[in-house]
Amino acid sequence: MKILTCPMNGPRNINEFQCFGPVKNDPDPATTSDADWARHLFRVDNSRGVITEWWRHVPSNYFFLAERNATTNEVIRTFTPQDAEARP
Amino acid sequence: MPLRLLKYAFSRDYPVTGDIPATPDLKSSYDVVIIGGGGHGLACAHYLSKYHGITNVAVLEKGYLAGGNTARNTTTIRSNYITKEGIAFYKEGVQLYEEMSQELDFNVMFSQRGQLTLAHTEATLRSFHLRAEMGKHAGTNIEVVDAQTVKDLSPHLNMDEGGPLEIMGGLWHADGGTARHDAVAWGYAAQAARRGVEIHQRTEVEGFETDQGRITKVRTNRGDIAAGQVMIAVGGMNYDMAMRAGVELPIRCYPLQAMVTQPLKPWLHTLVSSVSLHTYLVQSSRGEIVIGGGSDPYQLCSTRSTLDMKEHLSEGATHLFPFLQGVRLLRQWAGITDMTPDYSPIMGASPLKNLWLDCGWGTWGFKATPVAGKYMAQTIANGRVAPILEPFTMERFARFELLNEMGATAASH
Amino acid sequence: MKTFPLSPGGAAENVTLIDNVITLTDLTPLPRFGLKGRGSGAWLQAQGRPLPQINQIANGVLRLGSEDLVVVETADDLRAAWHAAPAPKGYTAWREETWAWMHLSGPRLNDVLAKICPVDLSPAAFKDNQIAQTRVGYLEAIIWRHTFDGREGFSVFFDIAATAFFANAVATAAREFSEG
Amino acid sequence: MTRLPAPWGHRINRDKPVSFRFEGTKFTGFEGDVIASSLAANDQWMLSRSFKYHRPRGLMSMAGSEADTLVQLPSDPNVQADRHQISEGLLVTAQNVNGSLANDRDAFMDKLGRFMPVGFYYRTFMGPTRNAWLKFWEPLIRKKAGLGVLDTNATHQNYEKANLFCDLLVVGGGAAGLTAAIEAAEAGADVILAEMEPEIGGALTYRRDSSDLLHDLRNRATACPNLRIMTDTLVNGWYEDNWLPLIRGNKLFKTRAVEVILATGAIEQPATFRNNDLPGIMLGSAAQRLMRHYAVKPGNRAVVLAANPDGYRVALDLLDAGVELATVVDPRAGGSGGDLANALHTKGVKTLTGDITEAQGKKHLKSVTADGTRIPCDLLVMSVGSVPMWQLPCQAGAKLSYDQDHARFNLTLPDAPLHIAGSVNGLSSHDAVTTDAIRSAHQVLAQLDLPHRDIAGVEDTEAVLANFEPTITAHPKGKDFIDRDEDIQVKDLQNATREGYRELELIKRFTTVGMGPSQGRHSALAAARIVAKATDRSIAETGVTTARPPFAPETLGVLSGHHHPAERRTALHQEHLRLGADMRPVGAWWRPYFYGDKTDARCLIDEEVRAVRENAGVLDVSTLGGLEVRGPDAGEFLNRIYTMAYKKQPVGRCRYCLMTNEMGTVIDDGVALRLADDLYYVTATTGAVARVYADMLFWNAQWQLDVDVLNVTSAFSGFNITGPNARQVVEALNSNIDFSHEGFAYLEGCEGRVAGVPVRAMRIGFTGELSYELHCPSSHALTLWQAIMEAGKSVSLRPYGLEASRILRLEKGHILIGQDTDALTSPDELGFDWAVSKSKPFFIGKRAIEMRRNKGLPRKLAGLSFDAPRDSQDVPQESCLVLRDNVPVGHVTSSLYSPTLKKHIALAYVHGDDSDTGTQVTLKCRNGKRVNAPVEGHAFFDPDNKRQEV
Structure with missing residues (x-):
């Protein structure tokens, strides 16, 4: 089983976590066209390289971010939303 | 004996059909x-x-x-x-x-032995009724069956009467099947x-x-x-x-895993699947039990297998058919699926x-x-x-x- | 009068806690007081309770997050003080109602825990008073290396509605050692 | 046949005879014997019939891999006879046999090989009619296919699982594994060594001239306190981040290792010639195992096919065991066994340079043809090369490549905390293996920050001699098996390439080579060689097949362990049982369906409904999700989460909560009671609360509002007292709450004390009657419940269950999320535009709701009712279709008979254009009958809300 390192709880089996999917930029509803809003709703980053995702450590309900290679499954780093300068 | 076999027997050399030509120049x-x-x-x-x-x-x-x-x-x-x-x-x-x-x-071995999907909750049974009504209206061979009929269709099932996973009925799709x-x-x-x-x-x-x-x-x-x-x-x-x-x-890519047991003499006639357990089983014409279920829990473009999924599928399979505990698994594998919303x-x-x-x-x-x-x-x-x-x-x-x-x-x- | 799951009339009153190769002790009725949300830590500190690091326990304060704290000793006075105090002071975390609290000890403690908890709890890896938020007995739980009543072992906090389930899961895991 | 004298046979206890039956005949072996060894000791060499041709088969490897040694135990099919120990009274039968093993009625299949070339089934069995495959051919083939027979009455066994942790896991307890484990443990690492055999030592336990080294290693291992040795333990796979399943008996140890050394050894390969599958033909290592482990003499007159030094060692072993050695055949050009050959020569054994082209015999080997000469013998021992045990390394990402110069497979490791040592690394001699093991141990020690040295890689001169590349040509008469499991011959692979299946994976799929129980252990190398030659490519170009877990067959039982679907009980669980409740699972919870005798369910449920409509009832709503949302931004937070507005909600008021997702689909509902400026108590549906709670935290991880959310579902219990006499009940309670009409209006809420218990009281309900919902901390639930029941005595307050609750809610037209909604339901489709704020700048789903609204209303949930007898089938039940021009446009989501209204009532999606009250719609009953009904509002009972607001 894969290990994911929770910034708060340390390394744990990945089945203690729930993935909330790649980070999405929230477009401004006031200025976004219907077409772009539909894209926002249905399109998810599915690239084969490194993706940045939201994860939840279920027993502690702690949410954090992880950079993970979507092909090799290698976790590059995990970090808190507060430390998310690198957040796209 | 099919005549085709005689052709093999009385040919001096193996008669090549040549299914797939070698890759030519572009x-x-x-x-x-x-x-x-x-x-x-x-x-x-x-x-x-x-x-x-x-x-x-x-x-x-x-x-x-x-x-x-x-x-x-x-x-x-x-x-269905x-x-x-x-x-x-x-x-x-x-x-x-x-x-x-x-x-x-070319014999693709289409084996229409029917598919039985199990309901362990009232909500599942309700959704089966909808699939049955839609299917019947479109002219497909499908019906909701009660627990007794489930038992008749697949006599070895653990019905879990009174338990948390009691089988309340099923969706019987006689047209369902498999092919090679x-x-x-x-x-x-x-x-x-x-x-x-x-x-x-x-x-x-x-x-x-x-x-x-x-x-x-x-x-x-x-x-x-x-x-x-x-x-x-x-x-x-x-x-x-x-x-x-x-x-x-x-599209988002998720691995989907499956596994197969050693060959056994036939005992499971239909395809059996369970919504609550996220498990399905079918016995191939070689006698192996093919077991599959839900997709992996997170996005990935890899065909690696996991132990967790194998454990999960085994739990589902042995819950439905407890005597499968002693059956041996031979191989597990995965594919990458293109999931749509x-x-x-x-x-x-x-x-x-x-x-x-x-x-x-x-x-x-x-x-x-x-x-x-x-x-x-x-x-x-x-x-x-x-x-x-x-x-x-x-x-x-x-x-x-x-x-x-x-x-x-x-x-x- | 309070009724806990294992009390007469409680939801798990028919469940017997295992007491052979492993001993389960129900500590659910013991007082505890949880605070959560902004202001919790500062208020507790102002009461003379220094805060440990996250996932550690010190001076009876168990810290589960930056603003998620549980006091597991002398909770009643503290509760009264908290109710009387002005905000900001965090919010009650209802830990005395959401959690069952059980203590595990006994000769096959490590063998049984290896079956029901995915975290390495060996003494070298998991020291006294260390805490892990993880799964125990198929439930989300908090496990704490904790000597209770002179018995070395672990305290586990988990969903109080699953008390009967947890007790049965521990007993099932221990069966292998009690029968053989 | 008598056993060889000690020290041969160190695994058997000659003092303890064990009797068992094979094919009905009684055999006696010794404690420590496996099935195959004790049968061989009794001259029973045939163990099974082959998959396709029903040829006699016996042991070949003694290593537990090929299908030929699979036997049937009464409740256990496909058991490895060469690994399974005998026990007193064990009943063993042969598999894949029609009749008996000795006289298999299907043995004629062997003569029909001409009719069944590779892939023949793709070209036949299609006629004469379209259904011929399904009706005739497939049942026939299914009966012939398969191996063992499943016992569908087999009893439940206990399977266990545990977690293990270590610094270093060493897989394989042979010379390399033991050396590496000891070296690392002595330097301070926490080491587990797993060995699948019942004893450590690996090949040292049967190989010639190995006992001194083994003795030394065993002593050192015993002296290491931080080395845990697990024998009889199969490491059956490698998974991400060094997560390895160790299987010992009925127990699975899921092991997390910081570092892993794979010292898994090598797999000796068979040679290819006609009839190479006859019983009596075995690998050199198999003969050695029989002799050294079990004291079984593998034959009386032997031929040894030796293409490496090990073959000569086996020949010397056979002589020592008193086997007559007819000759040693060495296929290498200028083949010479060097010193070992000289040792043989001095004992009078001839060596012959050449190859074996054919073996003869019906049920057992009688002779072999070597270079045109027929040599009588009852044993042929093959030592022609090996392949590294590639399965675990390849699962871990190693690449298997072919080294043309040395005619062998090599492994290249990925960049990972993973190492290989010993013969899996291409080494053979004891010295080379030991040095390699020490090298790998010190690599691990360096990674673990423990004292270590740098040790260079090893060259092994003997390993270079270990493999040679034979010229494999198909025998004109065939039966030269490449894959014994699947009965695949040389020509089958060649013909597959001629059909165009030129890629190794395609050949595997077309011929099934490597797909049987041994998973290519004895066929991969030969198959690669044949395919490369047939397609005029190098093995490097054709590639090799992939390795998938598990390493060896493993039971579903050991993978599944115990089943533990989680189970939750409300605080009143025992109280409900005492009241005679029929408890049923709802998600993880157990809830009362109704109270009383099961045989009288309908009548009792009707009574429960009537009690609520005419008097008063009480429902345990403790499973309802409970959330506390607190903090300065709590109102803003709810504004973003739910569709209504909460910032200006007065303290002491309840407000409906409707949750949509980003697509504008309704996903949950509940009620928010504002208890303070910065505190809301919010309910969520039982099944959804866990998800709603997680979603709330997820959104706030992004919004970072000053709010704290807590799931208090288990902390609070709740009871809804409902019915025209509900007020009498609550007013009879000892409390500080004014429950009067004036003091406590509809949708108000407050905190107070009832019967000494702190409560949160709300005037909300799901029945349409006057309702009070009292929530309290769960430790007080029994006290509160008993007080309520006591207070209700004067009006005969009746507890009611989930089934009555469903009828009551449908009579009132309340929707159930998940039943009356699906993955696409918008608030507009429910007619819930009143619950969607138009003034808020944002909530989750707002934009999608607007976009969907602009596209028109495809369907709408409508009320429908039908006057028909209660048991009539001519009524649309749940999931029946709503048709428009015979096209389905919607379906019935809820349908019940209302005992109050004495008619059938339903909620159904109708076409958006048909949603006006009074419009006639057509429905199709489950029996196919069409019925029409006019569209109504959702509330069938008291549509003007006169009763709930009194």
């Missing part, structure tokens, strides 16, 4: 380039060459023939869906399977090749050149090709392939005039191999999306006209 141009040498691409090539007279066709396969999801799926064939668009489409898929061995002169997955692809390949279609293995598409909304060139590791029409049908890679042509698809495929036109999509097949593509091939061929030959495919357009999401099949897909693909 020509500079084809009327149709089909990207993806899996079941769907090969079926399309077959229908193009046999029914539309289009034989200047190249099927490009990055690896070996039908080595992607055609090789990795667990071969469920069924039409929920949307009327889905049912109409998959129903014809089942019908085409019934005729496939004759059509291809490789044979489907090989049969289409052999037929298409005999009519002049070129099959290029180890030929990878690296990109496209476009001009004025058309693909003008397909770039491969073996050289560039000009193409009149292009279809992509590369399950597990469609998002990337479409992106190379500048087309963005609402509504668990229905994306077929038809793309923003590029000569690029056609046969994508988003998630966990449910095998059963659609003939019907997708038939209508994609018709679409490409006519330059117009076949009516039966129209609801599956990639535009449906922005229009909120989703074809939601999640409930009919989660437990059995």
